[in-house]
Amino acid sequence: MFRRHADTCVARFAADEVSVLRQVATEVIGLLTDGFDRDDPVVERLFPDVYGDDPTQAAEFRRYTEGDLKTAKIDQAGAILAALPATGGAVVRLDEEAAEAWLRALNDVRLALGIRLDVRDDTDLLEELDDAVMHDPTSARVRQLTMYQYLGVLQESLLDAIIASGR
Numbered sequence: 001m002f003r004r005h006a007d008t009c010v011a012r013f014a015a016d017e018v019s020v021l022r023q024v025a026t027e028v029i030g031l032l033t034d035g036f037d038r039d040d041p042v043v044e045r046l047f048p049d050v051y052g053d054d055p056t057q058a059a060e061f062r063r064y065t066e067g068d069l070k071t072a073k074i075d076q077a078g079a080i081l082a083a084l085p086a087t088g089g090a091v092v093r094l095d096e097e098a099a100e101a102w103l104r105a106l107n108d109v110r111l112a113l114g115i116r117l118d119v120r121d122d123t124d125l126l127e128e129l130d131d132a133v134m135h136d137p138t139s140a141r142v143r144q145l146t147m148y149q150y151l152g153v154l155q156e157s158l159l160d161a162i163i164a165s166g167r
Contacts, residue, residue, distance in 0.1 A: 001153065001154060001157035002094075002154070002157040002158045002160070002161040003157075003161055004161045004164035005093075007095065007096070008093045008094055008095055008099075009093070009094045009099045009158060009161040009162060010091065010092065010093050010094075010161075011091070011092050011154075011157070011158075012089070012090075012091050012092075013084070013089055013090050013091075013092060014089050015087065015088050015089045017089075017150075018084050018085065018087070018088065018089060018090055019087075020147060020150070021080055021084055022080070022081060022084055022086075024109045024113070024147070024151070025077040025078070025080040025081050025105060025109070026077075026081065027109075027112075028073070028074075028077040028105070028108055028109055028112060029074055029077045029078065029081075031043070031112065032046075032070050032073055032074050032077075033074065036070070041115050042111075042112045042115045042116065045111050045112070045114075045115050046073065046108055046111060046112065047062070047066060047069065047070075049061075049062070072104075073104075073105075073108055075101070076101040076102070076104045076105035076108065077105045077108070077109075079098055079101035079102055079105060080101075080102055080105050080106075083098065083102075094158075096162075099158060099161070099162050100162070102158060103155065103158050103159060103162065106151055106154060106155040106158065107155065109151055110148065110151050110152060110155065113144065113147065113148050113151070114148065116144070117141070117144055117145060117148060119148065128145060
């Protein structure tokens with residue numbers, strides 16, 4: 001998890017953590033490039049309509065902002081990929097700009113995964129995970145819920161490290 005060290009946020013990742021982080025960042029980039037579908041609930045969540053009650057204004061606003069927002073989200077996910085090796089563990093040191101990019105990218109990943117897992121405000125993740133483990137401990141849902149929870153803890157540790165700098 002991230003800790004503050006002078007002017008950087010530092011974390012040590014095991015090889016499996018590097019693999020997971022690279023996978024989710026790559027998936028977000030793929031979603032925003034090759035698989036960009038405005039009707040996908042994940043895309044709707046990552047790019048919510050500003051004018052929900054006026055489709056014409058919402059479309060006009062999207063026309064002027066969506067390209068830049070999409071590029072920023074791709075760059076933020078790319079910041080995760082740029083900081084991690086292709087294989088093996090790593091110590092990651094993030095300056096202010098990279099830490100904020102990681103924070104936004106982790107948020108996007110958790111939003112996307114939360115939509116796919118149907119996580120809601122009232123979802124008790126630990127209870128959901130316990131139920132999934134009891135049903136089938138080797139299921140994809142158990143892996144996804146565990147990843148969602150891990151990414152939340154990682155995001156929180158990064159936020160705490162950023163705040164520790166007094167920014």
